[in-house]
Amino acid sequence: MTFTLSRNSFGRLVLVGANGTAHDGIVPVRAFGITAPDYGIALMSADGKELQWIESLDTLPEDTRSLIVAELAQREFVPEIRRIISVSSYATPSTWQVDTDRGETALILKSEDDIRRLRSTSYANALLIADSQGIHFLIRDRLGLDAHSQKILKRFL
DSSP: OOOEEEEOTTSOEEEEOTTSOEEEEEEEEESSTTTSTTEEEEEEOTTSOEEEEEEEGGGSOHHHHHHHHHHHHHHOOOOBEEEEEEESOSSSSEEEEEEETTEEEEEEEOOGGGEEEOOOSTTTTOEEEEOTTSOEEEESOGGGSOHHHHHHHHHHO
8 A cells, every 4th residue: 555544633634645745634535426435436635636546445454444434424425215205296396205214304306307317237226316405315226116206206207
């Protein structure tokens, strides 16, 4: 491994490269956050420059991997929709009441264009829904939803 990663006294990630230069405020970014979350991680500087590329988290020592995974979990918030309870209207914008892996919530769908199909072999029926606040909600398998949820979803697709 050509770098070390640690936390400073403020809890920020610090990367020390092979040349000994320390970079404070490192931000890990997944290249394929949903379809391949453990592969293709960039460690970015505070000013947005890629400092280190990691092909796979599995290749890292446990302490380094733990730091990156903890930082990613803190930054990423993608609740998974398990059920669509109701919608205020079949025209947009509409308010959706949904049950997620983090509890029930409401989201505002501004446009049908805010529902994106994910093209991947492992997520052939997955959807990513962006609400009006910029939060992304994942439906891992739209065909695996209950009949009521599928009926509502079909009106928007």
